Amino acid sequence: MSRIRTTNTTPELRVRALLRDIGVSVQRYAGKLPGRPDIVLQRHRTVLFIHGCFWHGHSCAKGRPPATNVQFWTKKITANKVRDRRVNRQLRAAGWRVITIWGCAFRHEGSLIKRLRRLLG
Numbered sequence: 252m253s254r255i256r257t258t259n260t261t262p263e264l265r266v267r268a269l270l271r272d273i274g275v276s277v278q279r280y281a282g283k284l285p286g287r288p289d290i291v292l293q294r295h296r297t298v299l300f301i302h303g304c305f306w307h308g309h310s311c312a313k314g315r316p317p318a319t320n321v322q323f324w325t326k327k328i329t330a331n332k333v334r335d336r337r338v339n340r341q342l343r344a345a346g347w348r349v350i351t352i353w354g355c356a357f358r359h360e361g362s363l364i365k366r367l368r369r370l371l372g
């Protein structure tokens with residue numbers, strides 16, 4: 252029986268490990284998809300994006316722009332959000348399910364695992 256590992260690693264590797272732990276096979280995807288998703292689960296017709304809260308403007312404490320250069324950051328992050336929405340639309344139109352995992356989700360891995368199980372189980 253595989254155990255949920257707790258090593259320090261990049262968010263993407265962590266999600267790959269969590270998926271393996273819940274029995275979802277993660278294979279390499281050779282094709283090209285809009286937005287270059289972090290993980291493609293071809294059998295589930297599902298793509299996963301792992302988004303940093305800051306860069307992608309998450310509505311959490313970590314998603315707030317810094318106090319200096321507010322205009323600069325707001326513009327930059329708004330552009331990222333617009334692109335994210337466009338990519339989401341393109342993928343969904345092509346029949347893909349899109350799952351976004353925010354950086355802050357790793358602070359509650361139990362909930363993250365439950366969510367992945369629910370969506371992919």
Ligand SMILES: [Zn+2]
Nearest residue numbers: 304309311355
């Ligand atoms: Zn967040």
